Amino acid sequence: MSTLRIVLGDQLTRSLSSLRDYEPGDTVLMMEVLEEASYVRHHKQKLTLVFSAMRHFAEDLRRDGMSVDYVTLDDPANTGSFTTELERAAARLAPSRIVVTEPGEYRVRQMMDTWGAEIRNDDRFFATPASFAAWAGARKQLRMEFFYRDMRRLSGLLMDGDEPEGGQWNFDQDNRKALPKDVLPPKRQRFEPDAITRGVMTMVAERFGGHFGDLEPFGWAVTRTDALEALSHFITACLPNFGDYQDAMRQGNAFLFHSILSPYLNIGLLTPREICDAAEAAWRSGDAPLNAVEGFIRQILGWREYVRGLYWLKMPGYAETNALAAHRALPGFYWTGKTEMNCLAQSIGDTMRHAYAHHIQRLMVTGNFALLAGLDPKEVQQWYLLVYADAYEWVELPNTHGMALFADGGIMASKPYAASGAYINRMSNYCAGCAYRPDVKLGPKACPFNYLYWDFLMRNEQALKTNPRMAMPYRTLAKMDEAKKTEITAEARAFLDNL
Template sequence: MGTLRLILGDQLSHSLTSLENCDPKRDWLLMAEVREEASYVKHHKKKIAFIFSAMRHFAEELRARGLNLHYTKYHDQDNQGSFYGEVARLCQRQKITKIVVTHPGEYRVLAEIQSWQQKLNIAVEVRQDDRFLASLEEFSNWASGRKQLRMEYFYREMRKAWHFLMDGNKPVGDKWNFDSANRKALPKEMSPPQPTKFEIDTITQEVLELVAKEFDDHFGQLENFHFAVTRDQALVVLDEFIAQRLVNFGDYQDAMVQGQPWMYHSHISFYLNCGLLTPKEVIEQAEYAYRNGDAPLNAVEGFIRQVLGWREYVRGLYWLKMPDYKSENFLEATRSLPKFFWGSHTKMNCLHQCIKETSENAYAHHIQRLMILGNFALLAGLHPDEVNEWYLVVYADAYEWVEMPNVTGMILFADGGLLASKPYAASGSYINKMSDYCKSCDYKVKDKNGPHACPFNYLYWDFLDRNKEKLGNNPRLGMPYRTLNNMSDEKRQTIQRDSQIFFKALEQDEKV
């Protein structure tokens, strides 16, 4: 008679609440590689390999602590293929009287877990995930009664509550946000350091062989796997970011360079989102670097804002608004995801580079995701369901709680402005300013119309024109709409004609 403590694949933390007061003599831990989770969308090969390898390494650490762990591998003959099947099987074998699990990261998983008590006639306890710095109750209390749920104001409250980058009651530097200093293009003479890489061990090699065999039809490349798969390795990634890249992270966090997918970013979202690192320790190390004079304030504040602000905020928003949030489509977008998103066969070099690097690495940094891939999805009117699924599939740090608010709210404005105050739409001039992609493109970024013009140029105005009824009164879009309204009828007709030609080619699967 004992307790079953289920550990999910994004809960690889020894401080997990479901492990508190664990009795090694009576309790059983369960971890399982289940078909249902690996295939409910066709996750990137590297994403599956990363999660399975990290799970198996974490399992070894739990066994080394003397805990009773039942670990089901994907190929195990009696693998039931689902969390429920594995839980039910172990409950029957070990005479379990209670099930304990830390709050999962996805609504559908929570709904499934909440049905187990009735199905199994066993008490189920879902414990708070205190690895996050804001509880779901705290976020709900902050959001209550507010007309606008802006991240910036939530972020300020979090800074005060945790006293990060504060001088007494004031923010360090007398400003909460240094984002305006973080928009520089990378100078030609600068070359970002390579990401931290690790050799493949026996456990990871076994997983890579499994993924190559069982998931060969999934998106992405499996070669050159070098991710951290243990907490010790993840700490090395964090240390090397602080020492090598944080100093330049602020200035160049929005920059994009062909052949440089990693830039000065931290590359720790994989490890934060699966539990190998905690947000508190990450923030503390970054702040220490500032206090010690090793990194400038704009870099440290910008980094902390991503972890303490955006990451905590989107998680709170997800749980506050689900399940209705999943069906939001404010702009009534209906176009299917183009096939080139799965193969990078496009003449638009910016999209080609970002999709190619996503396929290779299961990673792209946040501006590539937002202002290249997401910008196109927004301008082209791609359906939120298809865009959400693509982002969930292709990135190794993507779990629904973090992916959906960023896509539905930030990228597609599908929630009507709940998350973002305006759509993040941009023409080719922004891409040209922040990257070197346009220099190697078949299209001409300086051309506004015609067969050789950058499609982002006319699609930007077409997007504003066709969504004028819903966006025309947005105060943050006043200037572009004034420009649009002052265009001649001939100019607007040319924009519509170019856009229609482009969309027709897209629908016919022509190379655009």
């Protein structure tokens, strides 16, 4: 009796449920398929990261004595999809059963349900879709903060008995500082591509050369060993200052004090528990302050687990939401970074160069513009899914639709994350190098975020004016002179029509 055990490209974890009871005579099937590489035009660095990490993981399994059937993308016999490659493998190997770990994405689960396989839970997460659904129950509001508190209690992270360490659950108010000029972020650790990675880079350049982003310089970790080194570097060099400056932005420095561990976490080279344990240990040893450690753990134990639960609870209909009836096409500068709005040029440029931008760039620059401009959620969602090395639909879709665009009508966020140019000026040095001025409200030198913000409020007044958290801006809007409103609308329309 032999078992065919399938490992997908975002399941590169030795303790994966489908590998746990491997026995001699079993075979591990790993597949690089065109369908997954091209259903959106993924950033070239993301493709390189995933394929190289898969190949390294296969070699690790072989060194552990496992039999691995590995199908490369450039194999002439490769049929290009998970389902047809599984059929080919079953014909070759004639297994008595097929075992797989549940996938991260709804569309892959639909495929998987046709395979006749034993589908096991993905227990690398703290919560299961079923436990999240039980938590959601009949709640009218599914706020992350309350879910996060329950996850703290269940996990024991940063807990003192039944109470949170430090006497409060959330230190977010301490984590919103702009980055002073004299604070220099550490040089970030990057990893030189080895022969396997160089081979993948050649293949990606040849087959996906028209995809978004730069292929060089590639410096992501592609092995478990290097991912652990990246974790250690973050804990020692960056975590102590992460909390204070996690919302800051600085031109010419894409990473600041952020962990840049999400690409490794989302493909399985690192697990959420070990990352959170490492951060908590740094606080308990006195090497990092509580506000930094709590803020970091909240991103994983809170947001990451929450968005996964919400995704599986609300799919497939969640992807179709468009609560603010936004239909404007995505502007061309999202693909090129060529715009006179320096904050957008810098954030998109960082994304092109690194397949990465940190959460404030994603939410309050590219996301804020998409919200204010009324860009079509499906186009925005596709862009976010393809440009980042850490993007998979289960984590990207709720963050884009719910947080950035408010397209779900408030299921995820209690209000739209809309902001004028003042916020970006306060949290970055982008405005100093911009053609527009954040302190000018109207006219040719006005920051477009300024008049787009008020135009957004006017366009969506019927949908948003009863939201308690929007009461203050709508009170200000109500006092605004009608002539000024007309001027704002005209400037916003002219700007948007010229996109």
